[in-house]
């Protein structure tokens with residue numbers, strides 16, 4: 218990758234440890250819900266051949282969600298909520314297209330400023346070769362991890378095919394994630410869940426729930442003063458690497474420029490439901506549990522008031538001059 | 542009463558309507574949870590003779606809660622919580638004394654700056670004459686009111702014997718109240734529940750839960766800027782008057798100076814549980830229901846975090862930069 222494509226940010230960061238699948242330390246970190254890059258897992262080795270040609274021939278005739286953006290940012294939004302919210306301007310456009318149509322869109326990008334990002338859950342419309350590759354993923358290893366850490370079900374595998382330079386802005390997911398890199402390089406910037414106050418997510422009922430309101434490359438310190446305190450941990454992942462992104466950890470993922478290689482990155486997410494709550498809650502709550510409590514307050518109030526737009530007013534009434 | 546003892550406040554106010562027990566408008570107001578002074582109820586006519594001498598002879602040998610204050614303000618506090626909260630300074634001192642001891646304390650007040658206020662729930666330690674007077678209260682009328690408005694049980698009758706000049710600072714109760722004046726005059730300043738934002742009650746877990754943090758006679762507009770918007774409704778009640786104080790309505794009660802009469806005011810509260818929730822909640826919520834939701838958020842979070850002192854931090858995390 219082109220090291221000139223590594224953006225400069227106004228905060229210092231640490232490096233995510235990079236450890237072998239055979240290193241016991243790897244599992245200690247996962248157990249503690251700490252990010253780690255795991256090498257030599259062979260998790261998606263069977264997908265190493267997934268270049269655009271192979272995918273074109275084997276992905277089948279199904280439809281794929283493809284997002285287009287006039288910037289290099291692809292901020293996620295809930296499209297159902299976006300439709301209900303008149304004032305919301307979609308940050309990207311979502312298309313439902315065949316794989317050949319996606320390749321057409323990719324070609325067009327080279328002539329325009331438009332960027333494109335395929336993000337599709339793998340399903341049974343894919344061709345038999347892809348099914349074979351999928352079955353040869355290292356399920357033995359991930360299933361053992363799932364069991365060892367008490368995670369819930371595998372909920373989905375998301376295939377991501379991104380143009381170099383694409384950025385998925387900082388957000389958190391409510392699931393455990395093994396992020397498996399297949400081709401190209403991605404920079405992954407992670408923030409622990411105890412940095413919630415620094416990252417100012419949108420309200421829970423907003424289409425951009427779970428996404429930070431802060432633009433890492435141009436933070437608005439007036440609105441988001443505590444962003445000055447963020448301290449990420451980061452790493453660059455390449456083909457064969459698996460990044461463990463713990464549930465509720467914030468992450469921004471940036472496709473790096475590829476220096477002569479094909480200008481796309483290919484990755485697959487393995488999303489697992491979190492572990493069940495312990496029988497006995499211990500206090501103080503973990504930062505993750507605290508975020509979950511905050512989400513529930515926001516959801517409960519939207520229900521109690523029968524209107525998500527009234528949640529802010531009520532919360533301000535509770536807080537202002539009373540808890541300030 | 543001495544009209545010079547009416548404090549000047551920096552807000553305009555309306556007058557609470559004063560209507561006869563026979564006026565249908567009285568019941569329309571109560572039905573709508575609006576304050577009203579009701580004349581001619583004869584609710585506590587049998588107590589008209591309750592001067593200090595009569596009470597001395599007939600109240601019995603039971604113990605009475607008597608509060609003393611170095612100012613004229615008697616801000617209520619929960620004494621159990623006050624004991625648990627090291628940093629809390631009791632705004633008044635609470636004593637548990639016989640009625641003769643209370644009379645001694647009253648006498649002492651004339652020589653010192655100390656003020657004294659008896660606030661005791663009527664119970665079965667009182668003498669037979671007081672029991673007779675109590676049984677001759679106009680139960681027929683209050684029971685009919687309770688039924689007509691769908692209120693719950695009578696929870697208690699509080700006897701209040703206050704020195705002239707005493708002030709019970711602005712607070713709300715979670716019950717319906719018929720406030721029956723027996724002797725002396727009290728100024729009652731009420732604020733509707735939709736003025737919650739103007740009155741900044743202490744946090745729910747604070748010993749002064751339900752009490753406004755604002756001193757009406759010396760408001761701190763820096764901390765409590767919306768207090769500028771308060772618009773009370775007020776009245777002076779005298780012997781025989783009954784003031785309906787609707788549940789969740791804010792009220793400050795001030796004993797007026799008595800111009801030659803004995804320097805005490807005597808009142809009895811009739812507190813009723815509020816009506817049951819309707820089968821079908823209508824939206825938007827009433828201001829009363831909104832206060833109830835806010836109280837529940839605060840209580841729920843104190844429980845979820847296992848620590849009331851952590852509620853503020855979590856609420857600020859939810860609100861700041863997100864709902865502001």
Ligand SMILES: [Zn+2]
Nearest residue numbers: 388389390468
């Ligand atoms: Zn994510």
Ligand SMILES: [Zn+2]
Nearest residue numbers: 712713714792
């Ligand atoms: Zn009261």
